[in-house]
Amino acid sequence: QKEVEQNSGPLSVPEGAIASLNCTYSDRVSQSFFWYRQYSGKSPELIMSIYSNGDKEDGRFTAQLNKASQYVSLLIRDSQPSDSATYLCAVETNFGNEKLTFGTGTRLTIIP
Amino acid sequence: DAGVTQSPTHLIKTRGQQVTLRCSPKSGHDTVSWYQQALGQGPQFIFQYYEEEERQRGNFPDRFSGHQFPNYSSELNVNALLLGDSALYLCASSPGLGSFEQYFGPGTRLTVT
Numbered sequence: 001q002k003e004v005e006q007n008s009g010p011l012s013v014p015e016g017a018i019a020s021l022n023c024t025y026s027d028r029v030s031q032s033f034f035w036y037r038q039y040s041g042k043s044p045e046l047i048m049s050i051y052s053n054g055d056k057e058d059g060r061f062t063a064q065l066n067k068a069s070q071y072v073s074l075l076i077r078d079s080q081p082s083d084s085a086t087y088l089c090a091v092e093t094n095f096g097n098e099k100l101t102f103g104t105g106t107r108l109t110i111i112p
Numbered sequence: 113d114a115g116v117t118q119s120p121t122h123l124i125k126t127r128g129q130q131v132t133l134r135c136s137p138k139s140g141h142d143t144v145s146w147y148q149q150a151l152g153q154g155p156q157f158i159f160q161y162y163e164e165e166e167r168q169r170g171n172f173p174d175r176f177s178g179h180q181f182p183n184y185s186s187e188l189n190v191n192a193l194l195l196g197d198s199a200l201y202l203c204a205s206s207p208g209l210g211s212f213e214q215y216f217g218p219g220t221r222l223t224v225t
Contacts, residue, residue, distance in 0.1 A: 049213055
């Protein structure tokens with residue numbers, strides 16, 4: 001079992017709709033969870049971090065965490081063509097040591 | 113506020129050669145991590161430096177080594193290059209122990225022929 005798994009994609013969503021990206025992780029002691037956005041040919045950009053169970057909202061982005069189910073998700077409301085990118089889920093998997101383990105990413109395309 | 117910088121942007125090397133990649137962290141950050149990202153994959157952790165010492169290491173061979181300088185900048189060295197070392201090498205910085213938010217530089221694209 002991979003340490004961090006993301007829905008395989010690619011995912012296509014009409015402009016203005018909600019895009020839902022999912023991630024599961026295997027290490028129960030993980031405490032910190034991140035979503036990065038990576039445009040083609042560019043480096044990852046941190047867009048959300050979440051540490052507690054529940055929802056965290058930042059503009060059009062909402063991160064959701066359920067530690068009991070070892071599940072974290074990212075919702076993008078009112079999707080825009082500029083949201084088309086690969087989204088990487090990252091989990092701090094070695095408690096206190098700041099090592100991030102990434103999923104393979106989900107490619108999202110927003111269709112105008 | 114200067115972000116994370118890396119040099120060079122692109123590099124082409126031949127199998128068996130050695131390469132050095134450089135990174136300057138974001139202002140106010142003292143911890144530097146290096147990642148390797150192969151095409152279509154997520155970044156893979158190589159190692160992390162804090163206070164000029166390697167704090168932890170991922171599953172990479174000893175051909176991969178690094179260094180951190182007193183000004184917190186860092187180098188990644190790879191010896192005896194293999195074709196499989198071709199990847200995007202990413203440097204990420206964070207503001208110190210206990211902060212898990214890491215910010216990436218633009219990366220160095222290494223091609224080994």
